[in-house]
Amino acid sequence: MDDSLSGTVAASESPPAVDMLNITMMFGAFKANDNVCLTVPRRSIHAILGENGAGKSTLMNVLYGLLQPTSGEIRIKGERVSIDSPSRAIELGVGMVHQHFMLVPPFTVVENIILGREPMRGAGVMDMGKARADVKELSDRYGLNVDPDAKVEDISVGMQQRAEILKVLYRGADILILDEPTSSLTPQEIKDLERIMKNLVAEGKTVIIITHKLAEIKAIADLCTIIRAGKTIDTVRVSDVSEQELASMMVGRTVEFSIDKKPATPGEVVLNVENLVVRDYWDHEAVNGLNLTVRAGEIVGMAGVDGNGQSEFVAALTGLRKAESGVITISGVDMFNKSPRTLFEHGVSSIPEDRQKHGLVLDFSVAENLVLQNVGEPEFSRHGFLRKDNIMNHARELTETYDVRPAGCAAAKAGSLSGGNQQKVIIAREVTNDKELLICVNPTRGLDVGAIEYVHRHIVSQRDAGKAVLLISFELDEIMKLSDRIDVVFRGKVAGSVEGGKADQAMLGLMMAGGEAHAANR
Amino acid sequence: MRQTAEGSLRARLRSVWNDTFLYTLLSILIGLLAGSVILLVTGFNPIEAYGTLFGGVLGTGKTRMYAVQYAAPIIFTGLSVTFAFKTGLFNIGAEGQYIMGGLAALVVSVLMPLPAGLHGAVAVLAGGLAGAVWGAVAGLLKAYKGIHEVIVTIMLNWIAFYFSNFIVMTPMFKKPNSTASVEVSETARIYTDAFKEHFGSVHIHWGMLLAPVAVAFCWVILNKTTLGFRLRAVGFNRNAAEYGGINVGRSISLSMGISGMLAGLGGAVQVLGVVGRITQLAAQEGYGFDGISVSMIGGINPIGALFAGLFYGGMKYGGSKLNIIGAPSELVNVIIGVIIYSIAIMGAFRALVFFFRAKKEGRPL
Ligand SMILES: Nc1ncnc2c1ncn2[C@@H]1O[C@H](COP(=O)(O)OP(=O)(O)OP(=O)(O)O)[C@@H](O)[C@H]1O
C-alpha cells in the first residue's frame, strides 16, 4: 500500500472509517482474498475495482459479516472489531446493498424498509404512521425520491435500489457498501445515484462502491483500491490517474478501449420486422409500429431511453411475449409469435436481459447450463440418453476459451460463480450456437473492462463470419463502438437511424429524447 | 484441479451420507424413541413391544413377504411423489391417481376378455394409463391455466374417490348383496400360488417385481436422459428453461403424467395382485398420502423411496402384531408421524449445523 497516502489520511483526520488489514479468505484451498488491505477514510467515496472473480464481493461480504476471514484484522473507526454476522455489522454502522435485491415484492417500500425493525406502539402493535414518517424524512434528506407507499413489485429497478439504500440508512448505517449498484440501472438512474452518493458523503456518511465502470469511478470516487486475483495491487487517488491507467492496473496489461473493426459488408436481410405492435403488462402499446432490418454481416445497435418499448420488443422477438400484430421474419421465414424453441431452430440465439431469470438455471452445473438448448443434439445425447463425458468436455473447452473463472468450474453450480462469470457462461453458450442472428441485450452487464473487450471482439467476429447481430444496450459507448448502424427507438418506434461511425453522444442523446430523425444530418 | 475434482467426489459422497442418510436414520431413531415413551407411559415394555413388532415382521420368510406385499403399492405412490418433486411439482394427487389406476385395472379385467397372462398385463397398463391421465390433467391445468397443482390434485382426489364409489356400485360392477365390486376376472390376476408352501396366504404378485423396475425407471429418466434433464431444468427455473427452448407446458404435463402413471400402476397391482376387487369406501385409503411419507423418508430420491417403502410397509404390517401383547397398532402411525416431523425438523436442524460449520470454516452461507 502507498504509505504517503495512508499517512496523509491518518494525520489529517480521525481514524479511518474502515481499516481492513491483511485479510485472507479461503474457500477450501482457493484464496479468494490474499492479504488484502483496505483503508477507507471517513466521509469519502471509495471505489473497489477488479476483474470478475477478483474477490471484491468476497471482501465486502467479510466486512458485512457474511463471511469470516481465514485471517486478518478489521477496524471500524479505529476500533478493532470482529464482525461475525450482518446484525453485528449493522450495530457497528456498516450496511450493504447487494447486487441482487432482497425485497419482498408484494410489500410496500415502507413495509420492506421496516421489516425486522418494526417500530412498536405498545405490545405488538406496529406504529405504521411513525415508520412512514421516518422513511419519508430520510428519503427527503438524501434526495432518494422513493414513494413509501408503492409496492415494490410495481416500481422500477432504480427505485428498488434506492429503497434498499433507504433500508440501510434506516438501520442507522454510516458506512454503506454498494456492490455493483449501477450495473442494472439506466444512465439517468445512474446519474441520480451519483447525486445521492454525494449527498450521503455531504451528510457525513462513508460509501464503498464496487463497480466496473471506470468513468463512474472518475466521476464520483475519491480513492480507488485495485484488486487482482485476490491481492491488493494499489490504492490510488482517482484524480491522479486516467481511466486507461486504472484499466491496466486492474487487468495487468494494456486494455484496448477501441476495437479494430473492418468496415461491414452487409449481405442478405436476416431479421426483418415490420409494423410490429406489442402491448406491455398494462396493455399499453409499448411497441407501436416498429420497423427494423438486420442484414447478415452487420451489427445493428438499438439505442433509446429505457421504457421506450425495448424490453417488450425483445420479449416479442425472443418468443417470451405475444405480439399484437406486424411481421417478423428470419431469413424470409415467418417467425411472428413463435416459441423460443422454434426461433432457436430457425437461427436465433440471444443473450437475455436478465441473466438469473432467463439465462441460467442456477442450481444446474455450468456444464448443464452450457447445453440447455442443444442437449438433444447427437453430440450430447444418443437415443435420449445424456452423454455426460461429452457434455463435460464441451464445458471444459468453453470455460477455457471464454475465460470463465475459476479455472475448472465446469462441474460447479452456476450459482456459485461470481456475477460476471455467470454472464460469461451465457455469452459462451449463445455465441457458440453460431446462429444466423445473435440478439444481445446488455451483453456486458457486470463484466470487467478486460472481459468487455473480449466479448466485444467475439461479437464483432460473429459479424465478420457473416452473422446478423442485433445489439440492445443502455451503454451508449458500447452501441457506438460496435454498431455499423444505430437505430434509435422512441415511444415504441424507430425514430431515426445513424451510420455507426458517424454517431456522437450528443446527437444520439437528442434523438433519444425525441428529436427529429434528421437531427442525424446536422 | 484434478485434486478438487476428486475432492468434490469425496465431498459429495460425504454430503450424501451426512445430509440425507444419517439424518434419516436419526429421525427413525427419534421416532422409535417417541414410540417407546408412549409405550412406557401406557404401561407396556418397549423392548417387548418392539421385539414383537420387528420379530413379527422379520421373523419368517412368510412375514417378510407380507411386509413386501404391504410395501409394493406405497413404493409406487412414493415414487410418484418423488418424481414430481424432482421436477419442481408437488403431487398431492397420488391418492386419486392410485384410485383411478385400480379402477381402470378392474374395468379392463371385467369388461375386456383376454387370455390369461396377457389380460393381467393389459389391465396393469390400463391402470398406469389412467393414473397418467389423472396426473396429466393437473399438469395441463398448471401448465396452461396457471392453476396450482396442489389445489387441483386435492380436488381430483375427491373426484376419483367418488367416481370409483359410483362405478363400483353400478349394476355392471356391483357384486350383489355387498358393498364391493365383483372380483377381478381369473385371467387378469397377477399373483401366483406357486410359493404357497413357503409363504402361505401372502399374495406374491408381479407388482413386487415391477416396483424395483419402476425405481430404476425413475432414476434413469431423471439422471441419465435428456427428458429428465429438461424436466429438472423446468423444475429449477421455469423461465430459463423456456428461454432455452424447452417446452415448459409440455414438460409440466409430462412430468405430472409420469408421476400419475407411477401411482396408477400402484393401484392396479394392488387391485389385481392383492385385493382382487374394489370396495365402496367411506374415506380415502391413504395410499397416496403414504406415498408422501415414503418420499420424504426416502430423502426424495427414487432409490430412497424403495427402501423407505419397504420400511414403511414393514411397519404397517408389524403394527398388527402389536395386538398380540395388547398394545394398540396405531402406535405405528405415531412412530411414522414422529419420523416425518423429525425429518422436516431435521431440515431446519441441518440448516443450523450448516450455518455453524460455515461460520467456523468461514464459508459463505
Ligand atoms: N461460496 C463460494 N465457494 C467457492 N468459491 C467461491 C465462493 N464464492 C466466491 N467464490 C470464488 O471466489 C472468487 C471471488 O468471487 P467474488 O464473488 O468475490 O468475485 P468478484 O470480484 O465480486 O467478481 P464479479 O465482478 O464477477 O462480481 C471467484 O473465483 C469465485 O468463484
Ligand SMILES: [Mg+2]
Ligand atoms: Mg461480485
